[in-house]
Amino acid sequence: MDVTASGLYRPPSLLPIARHRESLLYLVETFPVTIIVGQTGSGKTTQIPQYLDQAGWCADGKAIAITQPRRVAATTVAARVAEEMRCQLGQDVGYSIRFEDATSSATRIKFMTDGLLLREALVDPLLSRYSVIMVRRSSFKTSLLMKQVDEAHERSLSSDVLLGLLKKIQKKRPDLRIIVSSATIQAEDFLRFFAADENGEISDSIGCILSIDGRMYPVDIHYLKEPAEDYVERAVKTVLDIHTKEPDGDILVFLTGREEIERTVALITERAAALPPQPTSLQPLPLYAGLPTDQQMYVFEPAADGVRKVVVATNIAEASVTIDGIAYVIDCGFVKLRAYNPVTGIETLTATPVSQASATQRAGRAGRTKPGKCYRLYTEAAFASFAASTVPEIQRANLAPTILQLKALGIDNVARFAYLTPPPAELVTRALELLYALGALDDYAKLTRPQGLRMAELAVEPMMAKVLLCAASFGCVSEALSIAAMTSLGGAVWFEHEGMKKAGEGARRKFAAEEGDHLTLLNVYLAFVGRGKKEAKWCKDHYLNYKSMVRAVSIRNQLKRYLERFSINVEESLAEKQGGPERSEALRRCLVAGFFAHAARMQPDGSFKAVNGTVLHAHPSSLMFNRKADWVVFHEITETGNKTFIRDITKVEKKWLLEAAPQYYNTK
DNA sequence: CGCCGCGGT
Known part of the structure; x- marks a missing residue:
């Protein structure tokens, strides 16, 4: 939900993207694929669709589709663009998410979730009503953080499948223009992905990368000298240390789940009461997806005078939700991740060390409005041992729904589909077996009709x-x-x-x-x-x-x-x-x-x-x-x-x- | 006897 970033409320002509308008239009005109690199606040999501519209990409009744990873992002960005274009939301500019279709026959710029665009492809396999499809993969540029040049990047199953599908569609629709907004590190990979043919040969006429500058405040990173035995204890201690020694600013603590969070909130309350009198008081607040909405809202309210807010959160605060006023981040170094065992068919949900990209993103939450500090409850050596980025969902999920969807999209040979990263063979096999047992696939692994097709729908x-x-x-x-x-x-x-x-x-x-x-x-x-x-x-x-x-x-x-x-x-x-x-x-x-x-x-x-x-x-x-x-x-x-x-x-x-x-x- | 990280159609 980075749509509240300051850049959005700057006059459009002052946004970083404005300086790149002509080169962007040239690239889109010239190449089937354009990769845009630029961070939140550069204005790319709100401005690029308008540039394309003005340049005539919506002539002949065609529309521009812009996919977003979240429902809330699709609706809020659409509202913003409608306001800038001074039109009623749902007319020239609209959005479409599950259960809510704010579009009409007049809609030329359409924001939607990536999952919904995939559904449209079931009905319109070449997505023929769109002249341009812009896919946003949330990316976070954090190269201004001390000692680090790294980027994180959300990779949902649906956005991975969508990119593979777009590559396939493009072979049949040379007129289609694809724009992917990405992190710098992945930009080359994306370009290679779209430019490679079935034999791995790279064509240099497929696409180009455009970089847009952006900025972020520096965040000081502090590591432990020795590993912590109990990170909950350590987190509580760090909160109290910050509170008694550091200047004003709210604190965000990353933990892994509800139970840990409730325990930590209780401990902070207890220990803070035992402190000698302080000029300001501490207000610990839990935040996790399962919390009722009205209780979630407390964390977004500015703290009262003389109160320092401590938000104790799951990964929800890493990218899905943005809290203003955070100056200190405490990172326990773990996240709960789902994995699927294709042999037993059992899903696991276990606390796993975060990736370096994820740790960087967490630290960045302290540097959104001014310089900040991040306390990592692990050693620098531990950080160095973390994986560079989180294993994408397509490599650890139950793929039965995805494989069924691919079959329904007309991709018979799911082994040869253009995956950004291919899933392990066992995951695919297990999915095929289940779909066969359910009667969605026949003896030749072809989608059954009508049953299999209906199941996919x-x-x-x-x-x-x-x-x-x-x-x-x-x-x-x-x-x-x-x-x-x-x-x-x-x-x-x-x-x-x-x-x-x-x-x-x-x-x-x-x-x-x-x-x-x-x-x-x-x-x-x-x-x-x-x-x-x-x-x-x-x-x-x-x-x-x-x-x-x-x-x-x-x-x-x-x-x-x-x-x-x-x-x-x-x-x-x-x-x-x-x-x-x-x-x-x-x-x-x-x-x-x-x-x-x-x-x-x-x-x-x-x-x-x-x-x-x-x-x-x-x-x-x-x-x-x-x-x-x-x-x-x-x-x-x-x-x-x-x-x-x-x-x-x-x-x-x-x-x-x-x-x-x-x-x-x-x-x- | 004792518990679900986050999304999406």
């Missing part, structure tokens, strides 16, 4: 997409839609708060279904949309996250529209038999049709055993955490620390599993 992961497509045959489309929408929220259904856990669990019991979490989620959804209850207060009283519930309604509507387009009868509900055993069985059989690969059996000790022998535990947030069951299917599997948890669990019968996927269970 539905905005849920392949297993849940299969559930939705099977629901009609079980007579539970309406219920499956609600469950799909609720599981899409990814655990954000319940409003968690320190000290109210007991009460929250009591509230949860009101919705509990004997059969497990999916039916419970359905009960929650039905209660929310039930007469007169679709309101924030009702949610609060029942310990539900209102924002998430509203989102579930949107997701369900969108999924429903897709099913209607597939001519699936959505009204087919078992509502009249509500609560009856037939409804419950139909629904659970339907879940099995998609989630047969996520089956496990409860052991006498209450743990579960997967079909491949892995020992699993019901996540404490699950109803099955302390209930008896035999066979179950589950939505998600994650390993944290040294335990493997399953979440969103529902009781099923073994024979349903065998019926749903006989070949899958025979080969195991």
Whole structure:
């Protein structure tokens, strides 16, 4: 959300990009690909689309697409450009993000998320309505930091896939212009990526790099002389040291997760109270994505006079969110990262040392408005041992959704797709196997029609997409839609708060279904949309996250529209038999049709055993955490620390599993 | 018995 950078509010003619207007237009005219290097505040995102529009790139009804990594970036930048062009947002300038389309037939400049542009490519494979596509990959130029020349760079799965797709489209559309804004270090790589043909030969007529200058304040880096034994302790101590010895300025502490953050906030409060009287007081504030929005807002409010703010945050503060007034950064040197094990199919979420690029980006948070200081809770030798940059998502994620998407985009040979960095073969193989078992791919690994194509179009992961497509045959489309929408929220259904856990669990019991979490989620959804209850207060009283519930309604509507387009009868509900055993069985059989690969059996000790022998535990947030069951299917599997948890669990019968996927269970 | 880093369709 770097859109609030000071540069944006400078008159456009004074922005650094203004001096490069003519050369930029020349390059875009001459080369199919232009790589722009320049940092936040250079004005490239707001000005370049306007230059292109003025230069005639929107003639003949064509439009310019600009992708952003975040929804909030797409909407705010679009609003800014509309204001500069003195037009109403949604007319000449608009944006399009999931659930919100602020564009019209008059729209020439369109901001959007990269994931949404990929979806458009399913319908319009050559993206023919665009004359220019500008892809923003957040980049951070930090070469003014002491002793460092380094850059960080967000690499989401969708933006990696988009760039590969654009390269493919360009071969068929020489008229298309591609602009990529990138970090200096990657600029050459991008150019080579687009210029290389299938044999690796580089063409020099494909593209060019344009650099725009920008600046940042210096940040002093301080390392530990000896490694810290407990970085939470050390972070608290550093906060107090800064507070008692350093001039005014707020503090930002990077830690890895909720529990650590809450503990640190409590420790700071406790220790600060024990200090001798200080001229200013300390106000520690937690910040992580799971925190309710109203509590997140506190960190953006300027501290009162005589108060020094200490924001204790996860990686959310590294690039997603910008807090003004930070003069000191404390970096624990770790981040929680997801990884996917293709052999076991289990995702892990573990604290891992950050990359040098990431550490640099964290330090840079102290130098946004004036010179700052960064205290690294590790040694300089440790920093030197960190990887240069974080392993891109495409090399560590479950690729089933991505591979399905590529197939639907007409890329049959996923092994030969132009990846920026190719994923490990095992990840691709595992994804292909699952998609085959779900019937999305045939014996020749070709997308099945209509089933595979429809699964790709539905905005849920392949297993849940299969559930939705099977629901009609079980007579539970309406219920499956609600469950799909609720599981899409990814655990954000319940409003968690320190000290109210007991009460929250009591509230949860009101919705509990004997059969497990999916039916419970359905009960929650039905209660929310039930007469007169679709309101924030009702949610609060029942310990539900209102924002998430509203989102579930949107997701369900969108999924429903897709099913209607597939001519699936959505009204087919078992509502009249509500609560009856037939409804419950139909629904659970339907879940099995998609989630047969996520089956496990409860052991006498209450743990579960997967079909491949892995020992699993019901996540404490699950109803099955302390209930008896035999066979179950589950939505998600994650390993944290040294335990493997399953979440969103529902009781099923073994024979349903065998019926749903006989070949899958025979080969195991 | 004891817990999800951050995004996106």
